[in-house]
Amino acid sequence: MPTAVNASASENGYYGDYGGSFIPEILVPAFEEISKHFEEIRHDETFWQQYCALLTDYSGRPTPLTYAGRLTEHYGRAKIYIKREDLNHTGAHKLNNALGQALLAKRMGKTRIIAETGAGQHGVATATVAAKLGLSATIYMGREDMERQYSNVFWMRRLGAEVVAVDYGSQTLKDAINETLRDWVSSFETTHYVLGTASGAHPFPAMVAFFQSIIGIEAKEQIMRAVGRLPNKVYACVGGGSNALGVFQAFYPHDEVQLVGVEAGGQGKESGNHATRIAYGEGKMGVAQGYKTLFLQDNDGQMKDTYSIAAGLDYVGVSPILADLSERGRVRFAAATDLEVIDALELVMKMEGLIPALESTHAFAGAFQDIAESSKSDIYIINMSGRGDKDIFNIAEGLQDEEWRSFIHRKNKQFENQAR
Numbered sequence: 001m002p003t004a005v006n007a008s009a010s011e012n013g014y015y016g017d018y019g020g021s022f023i024p025e026i027l028v029p030a031f032e033e034i035s036k037h038f039e040e041i042r043h044d045e046t047f048w049q050q051y052c053a054l055l056t057d058y059s060g061r062p063t064p065l066t067y068a069g070r071l072t073e074h075y076g077r078a079k080i081y082i083k084r085e086d087l088n089h090t091g092a093h094k095l096n097n098a099l100g101q102a103l104l105a106k107r108m109g110k111t112r113i114i115a116e117t118g119a120g121q122h123g124v125a126t127a128t129v130a131a132k133l134g135l136s137a138t139i140y141m142g143r144e145d146m147e148r149q150y151s152n153v154f155w156m157r158r159l160g161a162e163v164v165a166v167d168y169g170s171q172t173l174k175d176a177i178n179e180t181l182r183d184w185v186s187s188f189e190t191t192h193y194v195l196g197t198a199s200g201a202h203p204f205p206a207m208v209a210f211f212q213s214i215i216g217i218e219a220k221e222q223i224m225r226a227v228g229r230l231p232n233k234v235y236a237c238v239g240g241g242s243n244a245l246g247v248f249q250a251f252y253p254h255d256e257v258q259l260v261g262v263e264a265g266g267q268g269k270e271s272g273n274h275a276t277r278i279a280y281g282e283g284k285m286g287v288a289q290g291y292k293t294l295f296l297q298d299n300d301g302q303m304k305d306t307y308s309i310a311a312g313l314d315y316v317g318v319s320p321i322l323a324d325l326s327e328r329g330r331v332r333f334a335a336a337t338d339l340e341v342i343d344a345l346e347l348v349m350k351m352e353g354l355i356p357a358l359e360s361t362h363a364f365a366g367a368f369q370d371i372a373e374s375s376k377s378d379i380y381i382i383n384m385s386g387r388g389d390k391d392i393f394n395i396a397e398g399l400q401d402e403e404w405r406s407f408i409h410r411k412n413k414q415f416e417n418q419a420r
């Protein structure tokens with residue numbers, strides 16, 4: 001069994017200038033309880049073994065590291081290996097964190113879990129582990145997001161979770177976070193808040209990174225077994241930062257391994273329609289949602305609207321751990337635009353028979369930006385955070401597939417006729 005790696009924060013949860021804990025007084029006991037239990041489990045080999053065993057039996061871990069032979073041949077440069085988080089149950093890395101936190105909730109004697117969700121993937125993972133572990137679940141989701149990602153709403157409800165529409169503000173992720181916190185203020189005695197990415201108030205960034213660290217622990221062992229040495233570069237897409245930290249952590253001690261986080265360049269820097277906080281240098285230090293990090297904000301400190309073709313990367317802040325690693329030069333940041341992502345997606349599908357999620361395709365696009373400068377003896381690892389076939393509506397839209405559009409029209413007519 002692999003052993004855990006731990007991201008280290010200072011005593012009060014800071015990573016350099018970033019992180020910390022800015023929470024309402026009433027939630028202080030809830031955070032203290034989580035911190036206490038997290039401190040216990042992060043050094044508890046038995047808990048980690050239980051977590052790994054459940055991931056093995058239920059989620060299919062370890063996920064493979066696949067050699068991308070045809071893509072490698074296509075570019076004729078670095079050898080490309082792909083870490084297959086798409087093969088997790090529910091189709092992405094999200095389950096690693098949801099399962100870990102649900103186990104922690106049970107250890108704390110909680111009977112209910114709540115979560116925010118933007119695109120719905122974290123909501124589905126949370127609803128799934130709640131069913132598996134016999135916990136009740138409530139998922140908060142902006143009404144606008146529910147409309148955009150209805151198939152995930154369908155699954156959450158079928159899995160037995162209550163899905164609550166958030167009707168105010170922009171009716172998206174940040175409003176869902178506020179509403180989840182509101183629930184938690186009056187429910188924390190029985191309820192754990194399963195935060196979905198490596199952001200938020202301390203100790204959530206460290207805790208989510210800890211549960212995702214299994215990705216890099218496995219990837220490092222697998223690349224050593226496959227080629228007998230460490231990779232030159234490791235690529236991951238960055239929304240909140242959980243899959244990136246997951247794959248990066250095991251490589252921290254090896255300075256020769258370059259770690260590259262790829263953000264959503266959307267329609268490009270000039271357009272203003274993107275979710276690139278670090279690579280475009282536009283994120284400004286601020287405090288929101290319980291922590292301090294680089295947020296995309298206007299001159300008055302108002303959070304900007306973000307945009308990405310990949311709903312899971314459409315987030316205004318970034319993990320404080322990554323903000324710090326960037327500042328210290330340990331992680332390099334790049335951005336991939338929607339157009340680059342669509343090209344990369346078509347290439348990966350046709351060359352490797354893999355269907356990455358639009359989020360994960362940003363990591364591929366980032367690697368393809370660099371590969372011309374690499375040599376044949378180089379090794380790249382790309383973290384494929386999730387699979388795209390479950391996102392058929394979004395991908396068909398992204399690829400502007402006319403046949404799909406006309407299929408939806410026919411389906412719609414069929415429904416109308418049945419209703420008559």
Ligand SMILES: *Cc1c(COP(=O)(O)O)cnc(C)c1O
Nearest residue numbers: 239240241242243312359385386
């Ligand atoms: C949610 C999601 C992401 C973005 O979240 P991170 O916390 O940055 O990892 C990336 N890829 C997939 C497939 C996702 O579902």
